Amino acid sequence: MELTKLKKIRNKIFDYGTLVMFSHTIFSLSFALISMLIAGNNRLDFRTIFWIIVAFLGARTGANAINRVIDAKIDAKNPRTATRQLPQGLMKPKEVIVFSAACFAVMVFAAAKLNTICLVLSPIALFLMIIYSYTKRFTWACHIVLGVTSAAAPVGAWLAVTGKISWIPLVMGAANTVWVAGFDIIYGAQDYDFDTKNGIHSIPASFGVKNALLIARIFHAIALISLFIVGLLTPVLGTIYYIGLAVITVLFIIQHSMVSPDNLTNVKVASYNVNQVISIVFLITGLLDCLL
Incomplete structure (x- = not known):
């Protein structure tokens, strides 16, 4: 009996981890x-680091959970997403909504523990995290909204530490925005047929796959330029950081060489797996330059 309960708990944890795509946390955490x-x-100090990480994890997890609820009917129609937990009935919408609300509550509590400005601005972050899920219903700019939502991570972390804004987090946020929007466009290219037939808005559906992939390249070029500017604005970043940017440039080239309008077989690897590596490279080289 105990073994059965443990197995159910393990499966439930796995389902929630898959639901919120926990492995993708690295994208904005870096x-x-x-x-x-x-x-x-x-x-x-440890206290600040702790509450920043708690706020980030609460926000990111809650946002992905509520996205699954809002998109459940669309996911059920799309053969690519029909196997997700909610379309399959493995999880109930109400339990996911409660889970998401709990995550958002944790985020707001953590923001309050950081400083007043983080608490005051937390409703804006919540609004972005929820409204993103609806944007594909009315605008091709949904990828950019996702990017802006992700950019709340570096901007919010800066505000948590300093209590004020400056150019560095804004430029880093811009880099985060176009980077995420770029690989989300690549990922969305595989749904071109489904989106056009079902009235789902996206850059691939609105401008065609060929133009969408070109826009993704431009976005990633802007991301690299923005990260280079961050290095110029930040005295603590130096040689190691720029070596990281060089590696990231190569990874971007590899990523875009893996997909074409005529061959989208490697879309998932190009948009997710390669960018997980990019995130790790950015995090490690940035950490080394900041700490050494």
Whole structure:
């Protein structure tokens, strides 16, 4: 009996991890941590680091959970997403909504523990995390809204440490925005047929796959330029950071060489797996330059 209960608990944890795509946490966590370290200038206390990470995880997990609920009917129609937990009935919408609300509550509590400005601005972050899920119903700019929502991580981390805004987190946020929007466009290219037939808005559906992939390349070029500017604005970043940017440039080239309008077989690897590596490279090289 105990073994059966443990198995159910394990399966439930796995389902929630898959539901919120926990392995993708690295995408914006790397930006948040580097922004935090730059803002702290190596003088961070454990309390601040702890609550920043708690706020980030609460926000990111809650956002992905509520997205699954809002998109459940669309996911059920799309053969690619019909196997997700909610369309299959493995989880109930109400339990996911409660889970998401709990995550958002954790985020707001963590924001309150950081400083007043983080608490005051937390409703804006919540609004972005919820409204994103609806944008594909009325605008091709949904990818950009997702990017802006992700950019709340580095900007929020900076505000948590300093209590004020500056150009560094704004430029880093811009880089995070176009980077995420770029690989989300690549990922969305595989749904071109489904989106056009069902009235789902996206850059591939609105401008065609060929133009969409070109826009993704432009976005990633802007991301690289923005990250280079961050290096120029930040005295603590130096040689190691720029070596990281060089590696990221190569990874971007590899990513875009893996997909074409005529061959979208490697879309998932190009948009997710390669960008997980990019996130890790950015985090490691940024950490080394900030801490050494």
